[in-house]
Amino acid sequence: MINWIWFLMIIAGIISFLLKGDGKGLMETMTESAQKSIELLIGLGGIMAVWSGIMKLCEGAGIVDFIAKVLSFPMKLLFPGLERKNKKASGAIIMNIASNMxxxxxxxxxxxxxxxxxxxxxxxxxxxASDYMVTFLIVNAACIQLLPTTVLSIMSGLKSSNPTEIILPGVITTIIALVSGIISSIFLKRFYR
Structure with a gap:
């Protein structure tokens, strides 16, 4: 579906240039966009390599495991009784959330x-989908990130003066998304039993 949306947007852009009779502008825009895309990708590749290395160091230093331990209490609230029913599922969810964070x-x-x-x-x-599955999808979709490396990399690649300014708003909005999703799930669960 997303491919069709992109296809329609590109065709609409080309048609609008052609309707204006601006073939030269179309070619200049295509060339300039392609050049900027490559510049961004090359810059982003280097920055992503640095952040991936830092994240691997955090993983090796046990920071991810520490976050997993901290998450064990909220897990009991979000997934009551899951650890008794399936310890592997509980562990995989904790590691997924910790890795995303x-x-x-x-x-x-x-x-x-x-x-x-x-x-x-x-x-x-x-x-x-079980209630556990729905809750896990909500938590995973909200994707609370303490260190949003991809966004930081993109902002650095675009030469932002302060790429880290996105961290606090990102944490706040993802927490709001998580709480909204959980509350919606609780209310909607009553209608779809």
Whole structure:
């Protein structure tokens, strides 16, 4: 679906240039956009390599494990009784959230897949998502990040004067998204039983 949206946007842009009779402007815009994209990608590649290294150091230093321990209490509130039903699912969810919080989205993905597999094993209705699955999707979609490395890398690549200014607003908005999602889930659960 997203491919169609991008395709339609590109075609609409080309048609609008052609309707204005500005073929030269179309070619200049395409060339300039392609050049800026490559410059951004090259800059972003270097910055992402630095942040990935820093995140790997954090992972090796045990910071991710520390966050996992800190998350054990909120996990009991969000996923009551899950640890008794499936310890592997609980552990995978904690590691997914901890990895996402440190900006290690590549490391978080396998934990998320494992968590869903384990949650499906204890799901009484195989055709519907369980409450645990829905809650995990909400938490994962809100994606609270203490260190949003991708955004920091993009802002640095675009030569932002203060790329770290996004950290606090990012944390606040993701917490709001998480709370809104959990509250919505609680209310909607009553209608879709």
């Amino acid at each position: 440190m900006g290690l989205s590549n490391a978080a993905t396998p934990f998320g897949i494992k968590a869903m597999e384990e949650l499906q094993r204890i799901n009484p209705d195989r055709e519907r």
